Amino acid sequence: MPRVRIELDRQAVIAPVRRRTFGSFVEHLGRCVYTGLYEPEHPSANGEGFRMDVVELVRELGSTTIRYPGGNFVSGFRWEDSVGPREKRPVRRDLAWHSIETNQFGLDEFARWLKLTGSEMMLAVNIATRGILPALDLLEYANHPSGTTLSDLRVANGTPEPHNVRMWCLGNEMDGPWQTGFMTADDYGKIAARTAAAMKTADKDLELVVCGSSGSSMPTFGDWERTVLEHAYEHIDYISCHAYYQEHDGDLGSFLASSVDMDYFIDTVVATADHVGHKKRSNKKINISFDEWNIWYLEEHKASQEVNDEWRHAPRQLEDKYSVADAVVVGSLLMTLLKRGDRVTSASLAQLVNVIAPIMTEPGGPAWRQTTFYPFSITSRLASGEVIRPVIETPARETARYGDVPVVDAVATVDEDHAAVFLVNRDLTESAQVTIDVRDLGLSRVTEAVTLADPDVYAKNTLAEQNRVTPSANKSATLADGVLTVELPPVSWTAIALARPGA
Incomplete structure (x- = not known):
């Protein structure tokens, strides 16, 4: 059994816990919106047609900021289509996903849905096939109180406030040849800079996200970020990162180490952004919005031909069913995002419902939690205060993709009266015995200890077995004389909450 020692020092602060780390993403893609968020005929639907069973699960998930309406969808989107009387809204083809968009659920509906979930809107503007003026029009419609043509139109449409x-994305994945209106870095950097400058003329306190390259494997990666930031640096606040992971060719060991790649991705983008900042003699720091991340079995979806020329409304697309191993990786990726909270100050799990999502629904039927739901919801609930960097002594094991990686990884958060420790055991066959020195935290009792694991690492929650996989209490967790001990099963994710007496 691998033996691991961890030390937690209250002074080893990385950054505050960023609530926007626990963001998500809703795109008009597949069944994310229609029969996901919105299904007027569903037994749980409220007067707006929103599935309240889904609303309850989103509240439990703990999503904070939700990016909308895309994604690839935004590059062909005319925001005006999505507001006003439903019977007058146009039906359009969506070129991104080769489906039909009815626009029965739009901007104002999404804003009202967000109020039910307690989440913040992060809005993307189409600068791929439109440009500066439509972005300014959308800003006026969404944010100006009243007294102008577009703000008064919003009021007339039933939204007086x-x-x-606050957060706006300037397009999406603009280096991707799959993107309607994709551009070179030079062309995108120029239009992004001009759009950002115009939007900040209207409201200097907006938080604007410029597109990074679509992934670290893109041939444009690195040079794209540099070129775009050289144009837009002084006008924007964030640069985006997108990363998706999956198990390849049965290589579970490398898959469990996916967070190593995420960490490299963040390092590279931070170094590039800081290089541009130094060149410009700028005093500002560009932070990262990691506004798409998840497990996505993209290769299998490409082979399936589910995106086709049938032009269907709300087809079943990208409906991955997630395993225990997938959930362990999601938990470890979220741990990395917490550890990089000094520069990653916003993130979005892509997506929220049905489409590569933690929540699944059946039209007219139930909604249920995928395995990946649990590490996200538990971390969102327990993480508070500040993120502290643990000192970890752990064996390493070799992986085909990433070389030697630590068997156990961990991160902790702490506030005045509570702490939480999040751990992952990447070993394929052996449990790990972990000893954690928490004396410096001044906490004396374990209030919760849960582990997500299963003898079948490919077990999943499905319509037929919605609760096949759930977290279970880890009864091995004990705290005595400032030392926390816990046993971590192989291929597992664990959360432990600590508190002062009476807290």
Whole structure:
């Protein structure tokens, strides 16, 4: 059994816990919106047509900021289509996913849905096939109180109070040849800079996200970020990162180490952004919005031909069913995002419902939690205060993709009266015996200890077996004389909450 020692020092602060780390993503893709968020005929639907069973699960998930309406979808989107009387809204083809968009669920509906979930809107503008003026029009419609043509139109459409959207994405994955209106880095950097400058003329306190390259494997990666930031640096606040992972060719060991790649991705983008900042003699720091991340079995979806020329409304697309191993990786990726909270100050799990999602629904039927739901919801609930960097002594094991990686990884958060420790055991066959020195935290009792694991690492929750996989209490967790001990099963994710007496 691998033996691991961890030491936690209250002074080893990385950054505050960023609530926007626990963001998500809703795109008009497949069944994310229609029969996901919105299904007027469903037994649980409220008067707006929103599935309240889904609303309850989103609240439990703990999503904070939700990116909308895309994604690839946004590059062909005319925001005006999605507001006003439903019977007058146009039906359009969506080129991104080769489906039909009815626009029965739009901007104002999404804003009202967000109020039910307690989440913040993060809005993307289409600068791929439109440009500066439509972005300014959308900003006026969404955020201006009243007294102008577009703000008064919002009021007339039944939303008297402004949406007050703070975070805005300037397009999506603009280096991807799959993107309608894709551009070179030079062309995108110029239009992004001009759009950002115009939007900040309207509201200097907006938080604007410029597109990074679509992934670290893109041939444009690195040079794209540099070129775009050289144009837009002084006008924007964030640069985006997108990363998806999956198990390849039965290589579970490398898959469990996916967070190593995420860490490299973040390092590279931070170094590039800081290089541009130094060149410009700028005093500002560009942070990262990791606004798409998840497990996505993309290779299998490409082979399936589920995106086709039938032009269906709300087809079943990208409906991955997630395993225990997938959930362990999601938990470890979220741990990495917490550890990088000094520069990753916003993130979005892509997506929220049905499409590569933690929540699944059946039309007219139930909604249920996928395995990946649990590490996200538990971390969102327990993480508070500040993120502290643990000192970890752990064996390493070799992986085909990433070389030697630590068997156990961990991160902790702490506030005045509570702490939480999150751990992953990447070993394929052996449990790990972990000893954690928490004396410096001044906490004396374990209030919760749960582990997500299963003898079958490919076990999944499905419509037929919605609760096949759930976290279970880890009864091995004990705290005595400032030392926490716990046993971590192989291929597992664990969360432990600590508190002062009476807290």
